[in-house]
Amino acid sequence: VDVAKFLDGISCTTIADACAKKGDIAGMERWVEKFRALGFGLNVVACNILLDGYARKGNLRKMLECMAMMRSEQITPNIFVYSTLISCCARRKDAEGAIGFFNEMLGLGIEPNEVVYSAMVDALCKTGDMEEAVRWLQRMKQANIPPGAVAYSAMISGFAKRREPESAAKWFEAMLEADVHATTIAFNSVI
DSSP, X not given: OXXXXXXXXXXXXXXXXXXXXXXXXXXXXXXXXXXXXXXXXXXXXXXXXXXXXXXXXXXXXXXXHHHHHHHHTTOOOOHHHHHHHHHXXXXXXXXXXXXXXXXXXXXXXXXXXXXXXXXXXXXXXXXXXXXXXXXXXXXXXXXXXXXXXXXXXXXXXXXXXXXXXXXXXXXXXXXHHTTOOOOHHHHHHHO
C-alpha cells in the first residue's frame, strides 16, 4: 500500500467535504476529481460529499446526476446517501420526491433510521400535509424508532404554520413527555 497516496486520497476527500460544507461547489468538485486522478475510483464516500454539497445548494438536478453516476459505476448507496437526498427534498418541500427516495432505499434493503424518518416527517410538514406527517411519525414509532427533536419540531412548526395552535401545543407537550429536549424552533412555534 502506497501510504503517501492513501493519505493524499484522504486529504482530497477531507478538503472536498470542507468545500461542500462551505458551499464551494466548484472547489468540492475539483477536489473529488483530484481524488479520482490519484487513481481512486469513485466511492460512496466521495459521492455522499458531492450529494451533500449539491443538497446544501438545493440542486436536485446535480444530485440526480450524481445518483445516475453512482448507478453507472455500480456504487451502492447507503443510509447517508438517502438521508441526504430525503433531507434535500424536505428543504425543497418535495414530499413526493422524499417518498420516492424512501421507497427506493427500502427496495435496496436499507433500513431507515431516525434521521430518515425525521426528514420524511419534515418534508410532509413543510408541504402542509399534517395528516400524512402524523402517519409517518406513527410509522416511525411502529418501527421502534423514537422521534427526536427534529421530528417533533417539524410537527410543532407545521401545525403552527397551519394556524392550529392547539395541535402545535399538543405536539410540544408530547415532545416534553417523551423527554426530548425542545429546540428553538419548537419554542418559537408555540409562542
